[in-house]
Amino acid sequence: MSKKGRIFLLDDDELIISMLSRALQKAGYETHLLSDSDQAVEKICAWQPHALLLDINLGKGQTGLDILESLQAEGADFPVVMLTSDDSAESAIRALRNGAADYLNKPFNVEELIIVLDKLLANTRLRNEVEYLKKSTTASLGRTFIGESAIIRKLLDSAHKMARAGVQSLLLTGKSGTGKEVLARNIHFWRFGERHDYERVPYIAINCTALPENLIEGELFGHVKGAFTDAKSDKKGVFELADGGTLLLDEIGDMKPELQGKLLRVLEERTVRRVGGRVDQPIDVNIIAATNRDLKKSVSEGNFREDLYYRLTSFTLELPPLSERGEDVIILTEYFLRSFAANYSKKPITSIAKDAKELLKAYKWPGNVRELRNVIERCVVMEDIDTFSAIHIPLDMGGTKQQHSERRKIFQVILPEEGIALETVEKEYIRQALERTNNNMTKAAKLLQVSYDTLRYHTKKYELL
Ligand SMILES: Nc1ncnc2c1ncn2[C@@H]1O[C@H](COP(=O)(O)OP(=O)(O)OP(=O)(O)O)[C@@H](O)[C@H]1O
Ligand SMILES: [Mg+2]
Secondary structure (H helix, E strand, C coil): CCCCEEEEEECCCHHHHHHHHHHHHHCCEEEEEECCCCCHHHHHHHHCCCEEEEECCCCCCCCHHHHHHHHHHHCCCCCEEEEECHHHHHHHHHHHHCCCCEEEECCCCHHHHHHHHHHHHHHHHHHHHHHHHHHCCCCCCCCCCCCCCHHHHHHHHHHHHHHHHCCCEEEEEECCCCCHHHHHHHHHHHHHCCCCCHHHCCEEEEECCCCCHHHHHHHHHEECCCCCCCCCCCEECHHHHCCCCEEEEECHHHCCHHHHHHHHHHHHHCEECCECCCCCEECCCEEEEEECCCHHHHHHCCCCCHHHHHHHCCCEEEECCHHHCCCHHHHHHHHHHHHHHHHCCCCCCCEECHHHHHHHHHCCCCCHHHHHHHHHHHHHHHCCCCEECHHHCCHHHCCCCHHHCHHHHHCCCCCCCCCCCHHHHHHHHHHHHHHHCCCCHHHHHHHCCCCHHHHHHHHHHCCCC
């Protein structure tokens, strides 16, 4: 966070608020003072505070309670701390009932106030993130980036360096399913993991294409009440929600050009303005952009702004396809077998057969790690086995080193586009078995693993002898 937060102070006693304001600034907060209640609600909302310190007795005009009530009606989303004196103790209780977050009795200890504010703001941040995550479909399950191949080690090493240096924005590229989201999570951890309050540092992921065009701007930058028809109350955008932490802008390559311009402004000025708002809020966010598109190509085709491209690409990490990661496909298979077995409370599959290893390594994996993960998940759910072998790898992954796999041998026959009668297939196999054994029915029956009588019945039926 640029500062610890923005605190609005409203008290008719100017001496008290300027004293308070100085103390809060010293503690790292940004403050804004107001000493009369004239148009207070409007002024408070326009400044978009993270918390409000509100005196109950404001002299003439509205009372603190009135203001609290109007703020609630406006749908204000920041906590309000009431400042009370002995004679307003009863009002304090009423204020709490009406939605105030806390109250402090004058004269109060400034340190106590700071503790209260620190807590309130941390809670808001946590709530923001939890609420966002509940809605977010992009939250990925896996948190650890698995891989030991040379190419992955090098990549992780660079990612680690960038995270440690605290670069403000970086770009992750790579085909679909190569692990961009998992890596983004790890970068966030490397950047903030050693902080004692790590759990409270926000990590927010937003998919730039998942939302309808008219909503995405509000989602990114927030909006003020009334900015457009559906804006029923003030709303923070993801940049504000991620303040002090990491924001993953996923599928950035699909962002509309006009929004790209607005994003560039945020990256350059490090401030955001809510849609319809008047305040440029400073933000301190680590931005990770991700895309499976070739951004350079998008630039040359005029679909991606060149200035934004250069802004984003000072730090780029490219995730290689799974098929270029050598033994990692086996390591990942072991990892998924283990974790899905635990997830579904199944007995662990402890070994991988040689034929499976060969097939896993030879296959091209167009869907990369996501495809592998799905194959293994299906296997763990459907099978009760100790060893993972080629037979557990779906047929449609063919076209590779089939000769090593029993399953491949059987299914060199490929189902034609227009389909085929099962009888035709049966007939063809029997014909081949007879041909190979010089019409020796006993040997042919053995090859086809049926009884002599069954084979005789079928050869008659198909008129093969
Ligand atoms: N190296 C890895 N270690 C562990 N799990 C991984 C790894 N890479 C990918 N995964 C898993 O594979 C799936 C796809 O990864 P992820 O969502 O990060 O891909 P992506 O690159 O963001 O793809 P897309 O471009 O389609 O959004 C996730 O379920 C993730 O947990
Ligand atoms: Mg992704």
